[in-house]
Amino acid sequence: MLQHALLSVGCKAWRALSCPISELRLDLTLGCGQTFRWRETGDGHWTGVMGGRVWTLTQTDDTLWYYVYTNQNNHGTGSVSEMGSSAESVPDKRLKGVGSMKQEDEEGLKVTSVHDSTEQELLKDYFQLNIQLENLYKDWGACDDHFRHIASIFTGVRMLKQDPVECLFSFICSSNNHISRIQGMVERLCHTLGPRLLTIEDTHYHDFPTLQVLADNGVEACLRDLGFGYRARFLQQSARLILDKHSPDWLHQLRGAPYEEAREALRTLPGVGVKVADCVCLMSLDKLDAVPVDTHVWQIAKRDYGCSSGNGQKTLTDKVHREIGDFFRQLWGPYAGWAHSVLFCADLKKFQKLKERAAGVKAEWVKSEGDQKGKSNSKKQKDRLSERNDAKGKTAKKMKLEKPFSRNRTVKEEGE
DNA sequence: CGTCGACCTCC
C-alpha cells in the first residue's frame, strides 16, 4: 500500500528546490486560509493536490523538498490518468529501507528526466518563487513598524498562485465560516464530485471538480446533503452561469484583465461579494494589490493602524471595503495584497503561539528604544502615506489615519 | 448609502 512519503525515510526519491526558509514557510503559507487542500501528514510534511498531482512537501533550511506520487498501487477506479506511471512503485520501495537503494537511484533518475522539469515548474509557479519575498518584506517594513515587528516572526508568508476554479468555489464556501469547516467542506466537495487521483494510507486524494460537474442540476441537493447549507445553490448556480454566459476558461482569462474589471466580473456570480471576489483576484488571478477585507482585516486596520473608516458602523459596507483596501494599498503599495496576508496570518488563533514571540520582541524593542521612537514611527508612516497620496494625486483627506501606531495593544484572543 | 433579516450548520 502506498504510504505518505517522509524525507527521513527515502530522501533519494525526493527532489529538491533551492529555497531559503525566509522565502517560504510551508506551515504559514499552506495554513493561513488561502488554500484548503493541504494537510500535515507527517512532522513538517504537507500533502495535498495541486496541478492534478498529489504532492508531499517539506523543507530544510535552504531547500524545499517535493515528492510527487504516482498512481501505482492505487486501489481506486480505473479512471486515473496514466501520467507518471513510469515512476511506479518507487514510493513503496523507498519507504522500505536501504536494501535496494542503488537500483532506486537509477530508477529515480530516469523518472526525473521525464517529469522533473514539468513538476518543478509547476511548483515554482504555484509558490510564485520568482517573486523575492525578502525584498518585499523590506519594502513593506520600511515605513510600517507594526508590519516589521510582526514580520520578524511571520517570515515566508507568500501568496499562492492557485487554480481560479478551485479558488472561486472554495471561497464561495467561506461565507459565515471558519477555516476548519471550510477545509471539511472542500474535502467533501472533492471527494464527492472530483476525480480520484490515488489513495495513500486509506486517504483518497481527489482533484477539484470541474465546472461541468459543478454546474449539474443535481449538485445543489447533493451539496446540501453534505452540509453546505445555502452555499450549495451558490456553487451550482455560479458554475452554471459561467458555462452558460461565458466559457469554461473565462475565469482563467480574467488573469489578463485589470483588477477592477476582474473583481466586478466575479461579483456577477451568485454568492460572490466584494470579499470573495478580492480573494479570488489575489489568490488566483494575479491581482497583487487586491486586499480582501473581512471583519478581521477591518479590526487590524482599526486596532493596529488607527484607521477610522467605518467607525460607528455595524457592518462592512462597500464603502468601508473600498476605504480599508485603499488604506492598505497606500501604505504598502502594489503588493498590498501580499503584505495583508502576513498580518492576516499573524492574527489567526492557531498561530498565536508564534505571535507571542513577536509581542516579546516588540516589548523589548519598545523598552530599549523608548517612546521617542514610537512617535517618530507614526510620523514616518504618515510621511509615507502622504508621499503615496502625492504620487497618486490624491488628497490626504482620503486617509483615515487617526491615532498613532499603538505599541501596547493586546494580543488578539479570538478568531480562527 | 447604510441597516436589517434571512440563509445553513457547527461550536
Add this chain to the structure above:
DNA sequence: GAGGTCGAC
C-alpha cells in the same frame, strides 16, 4: 455568532 451575500427598505 461565525473570515459573507442578497434583497428589501
